[in-house]
Amino acid sequence: MRVEEVKYLSKKIMEAGEIPLVWGHFGVGKTDLAREIAEETGRELIILVISQMEPGDLIGLPARDENKTVFLKPDWWPENGNVILMIDEINRAHRSIRNAIMQLLIDRRIHNHLLPEGCWIMAAANPPDEEYDQVELITDPAFMSRFFHLEITPTPTEWIEWAKKVGVPNEINEFIKEYPEFLSRDTIVSMRLELRPSPRSWYKLGRVLKTFSSEDLKKYGYVLAAGILGPEAARTFIDQISGKQLLPKAEEILLELDEPLLNRLSSLDISGVSAMVSRLTKFLSELDDKAVQEYFERVPRIASNLLKLSKVIPRDSFFAIIRHIAYQLENEKGLKRVFFENLLEELATDSDVLNYLEKREN
Secondary structure, X not given: OOHHHHHHHHHXXXXXXXXXXXXXXXXXXXXXXXXXXXXXHOOEEEEEEHHHOOHHHHHOOEEEEOOEEEEOOOOOOOXXXXXXXXXXXXXXXXXXXXXXXXXXXXXXXXXOEEOOOOOEEEEEEOOOOOOOOOHHHHOOHHHHOOOEEEEOOOOHHHHHHHHHHOXXXXXXXHHHHHOHHHOOOOOXXXXXXOOOOOHXXXXXXXXXXXXXXXXXHHHHHHHHHHHHHOHHHHHHHHHHHOOOOOOOOHHHHHHOOOHHHHHHHHOOOHHHHHHHHHHHHHHHHOOOHHHHHHHHOOHHHHHHHHHHHOOOOOHHHHHHHHHHHHHHHHHXXXXXXXXXXXXXXXXXXXXXXXXXXXXXXX
16 A cells, blocks of 8 residues: 555554554555654654563563562653554564563553553554564454454555655666666555454454445555454455445355346355355355254255356366365265265265366375
């Protein structure tokens, strides 16, 4: 996203009491973006470069108080709530201070010290294709689910404006103006995150959406939702609330797939197809014994409908369903195993499915 877009969304997220995490390469102006937000909102900016901090720097040092040990406030601790606390280089945080950061993010406190009411928190990180990355933090879902993830990729014009402010020599600015393709070899920031929806993420999204106007929702709704739910759930959510598409229930696809429904499914975009496949495979995974008994006699119809579905969705999407059924067969027992075995046998009457299964066995 452009710098101005990230700045606008970051302010909205913090106004709702949530935390944006801005991903971007060195030299794109992440820290300056935080300074601009602080200036525009009349707040003090406190920057914690936690990759350079020891545990004592972050959480304060212990001291004796009569017969008890207490922790002193660290020197950076804000005295009032008119502050933006920026946690920089968060993906490089040492394991020894991760728990303290988590306590700050979850409870807005460290030890007995509570952040003043109204204090805003934001974070920044370098993408995982940089050689200094600590991958375990980036892939920790409990840690990363605390943030709204925003990627920043400035346009050459934005970068030149920023470069002039920070004193980059004019020769470089003029060169980038003439040859913008040389600004960066990475035009897209790859966060390598597997964000998934959860009750917490829906709650957080709801808090921010309350601050959105209808125009905000139209312009930024998907980007905001994708930054905490993941792209699949975000696209389905935004499409539904905007009236673009409503995914059918799994039971409808398996048992009631008629021409109107096929036409509906054929008009789905790739994110809609992905969400539909996810809904279908999740439904099959969660069939209980009672449901399996009810579906057992309907295996021919289910197989027939799935083969019809294969004609209107991408091949890869259809075979994701077949892979899932094969996986269920390998991992289930009793009646559920027999159900998936019979379903695969019916599906294998299609030559493409049969070839796929034979290659899979080999």
